[in-house]
Amino acid sequence: MDHSADASGLLEGSDIGSQKERVVTEEEWLQKWEMGNIGFHKEQGHPLLQKYLDVLLNGRSGLRIFFPLCGKAVEMKWLADMGHSVVGVEVSEQAVKEFFSEHSLPYCEEPVPEISGAKMFQSTSGNISLYCCSIYDLSSSIVGKFDGVWDRGALVAVNPCDRQRYASLMINLVEKNSSYLLVTVSYDPNKHKGPPFYVPESEIQSLFGNCCEIKCLEKVDDFSERHRQWGLDYFLEVLYKLKFVA
Numbered sequence: 001m002d003h004s005a006d007a008s009g010l011l012e013g014s015d016i017g018s019q020k021e022r023v024v025t026e027e028e029w030l031q032k033w034e035m036g037n038i039g040f041h042k043e044q045g046h047p048l049l050q051k052y053l054d055v056l057l058n059g060r061s062g063l064r065i066f067f068p069l070c071g072k073a074v075e076m077k078w079l080a081d082m083g084h085s086v087v088g089v090e091v092s093e094q095a096v097k098e099f100f101s102e103h104s105l106p107y108c109e110e111p112v113p114e115i116s117g118a119k120m121f122q123s124t125s126g127n128i129s130l131y132c133c134s135i136y137d138l139s140s141s142i143v144g145k146f147d148g149v150w151d152r153g154a155l156v157a158v159n160p161c162d163r164q165r166y167a168s169l170m171i172n173l174v175e176k177n178s179s180y181l182l183v184t185v186s187y188d189p190n191k192h193k194g195p196p197f198y199v200p201e202s203e204i205q206s207l208f209g210n211c212c213e214i215k216c217l218e219k220v221d222d223f224s225e226r227h228r229q230w231g232l233d234y235f236l237e238v239l240y241k242l243k244f245v246a
Helices: 006-012 017-021 026-035 047-051 053-057 075-081 093-102 160-173 201-208 225-229
Strands: 064-067 085-090 107-111 119-123 128-132 146-152 174-186 212-221 236-244
Touching: 017 160, 026 093, 047 053, 047 146, 047 174, 047 212, 053 146, 053 174, 064 075, 075 085, 075 128, 085 093, 093 119, 093 128, 146 160, 160 174, 160 201, 201 212, 201 236
Parallel strands: 064 085, 064 146, 085 128, 146 174
Antiparallel strands: 107 119, 119 128, 174 236, 212 236
């Protein structure tokens, strides 16, 4: 059954249920990586990025592309191989090291002077730089600004109470006229506590609408046995393009 039209419409006017108060700690995320509980990782890359790559790049080459809460996303290697410069941030050092080892990429590791305890892992080729720290410790003075963003598994992983803080940071990290591809998920938030968290379109508008043109590009039925075990009967991925206007 195709829920893409009715499901999102049903929930759009509602709140996010009990998820509003839900908090996942940094330690819980680190434990997910340690235990291998990373069902969110896509070994083959994300089909929506492959399909809409031209929307992100918009005919441009040599871009700086940001992967917030990057994990060990294989798309970082893919885009770097196309000649782009990729920057990611991830709280799990294990995830960062697995990224480099799984792609057989030599790298160097150095402290980030502006952030206590943070490390930056950079491929020896120089085109992939991954910061191991809290995303909220970053600023444009540390990482610069970006021409493009691939936000999949990031906004939906941020604690609902931190979304405004997250959005404000992302707005400050992008260049004018940059392209930001955002993947959210849609399901009944009263049946699953998250993460990933349900983010309604109305909230995307409230977070980014003042500085962006927002367009929903596609809704994809991504329902699987994993979601059935969560007690859900539908699960959609929703792709938006955020165009930061000058």
